[in-house]
Amino acid sequence: MKLTIRITRTTITFTAPNTVIEGQTDYEQYNMKAGIAVAANLRQALTECRLPQAKRPTHLTPLSGEINIDVVQTAVPQAESLYDEVLVVIDTQLLLIPQEEFDERTVAMLYAHTNSNMRQDEVLTYPIAQLGVVAAYAVNRDLRFVLSETFRGVQYMPLLAPVLVQFSQQS
Numbered sequence: 001m002k003l004t005i006r007i008t009r010t011t012i013t014f015t016a017p018n019t020v021i022e023g024q025t026d027y028e029q030y031n032m033k034a035g036i037a038v039a040a041n042l043r044q045a046l047t048e049c050r051l052p053q054a055k056r057p058t059h060l061t062p063l064s065g066e067i068n069i070d071v072v073q074t075a076v077p078q079a080e081s082l083y084d085e086v087l088v089v090i091d092t093q094l095l096l097i098p099q100e101e102f103d104e105r106t107v108a109m110l111y112a113h114t115n116s117n118m119r120q121d122e123v124l125t126y127p128i129a130q131l132g133v134v135a136a137y138a139v140n141r142d143l144r145f146v147l148s149e150t151f152r153g154v155q156y157m158p159l160l161a162p163v164l165v166q167f168s169q170q171s
Contacts, residue, residue: 003052003083003151006159007143008091012042014051016083026051039142046150054082086151088139091159095136099127102134111136124156130165 004015011029018024030045032038046052095111108123121138128135137158147154 001083002085002087004087004089005052005147006089006091007038007042008159012045014045014049016051016054019054037142038140039146042143042146046146052083052150083151085153085155086147088147088154088156089159090137090139090156092137092139094158094160096128096131096133097136099132099134107136111138126156126158126161128161128165131168135161135164 001017001019006013006015010032012032013030014026014028016026018026028049028051030041030049032041033044036044093115095114097107097110102125104125107125111123115138122141122144123136123138126135126137127133135158139156144154
């Protein structure tokens with residue numbers, strides 16, 4: 001299953017397919033607390049919200065060491081996240097670079113020159129083929145660490161990418 005996390009300046013929202021009713025989605029919103037870092041707010045949201053805590057039970061595995069034939073010790077089953085994929089849609093400033101001029105080595109420098117408030121951020125890219133551009137955007141390193149620590153298969157996308165594609169199709 002796929003979990004979508006949308007992170008804006010004031011809220012973190014979780015959206016996932018409903019496991020009971022096919023075709024329905026579950027939605028949950030967490031309002032960020034002012035004065036706390038985004039990564040700390042995300043950790044709080046992950047503990048308070050119901051959707052990201054959905055776990056799938058795993059099989060029992062033997063403990064390391066010698067196995068006694070009479071008594072087989074097993075580990076406590078570890079719960080694994082129900083979500084195979086997590087899409088993080090993040091509201092951040094974009095730098096659009098034409099595909100012909102795109103160079104992976106200079107993206108961070110270009111983004112830093114256009115957005116001076118990039119301190120603890122890592123610059124990622126998202127190609128928008130319909131427009132012939134590559135979007136460069138920043139994601140906080142602590143936020144990325146929390147997400148990679150909690151989920152496998154985390155993908156990132158800037159919030160404005162689908163909006164730009166929709167506007168280009170309408171024009």
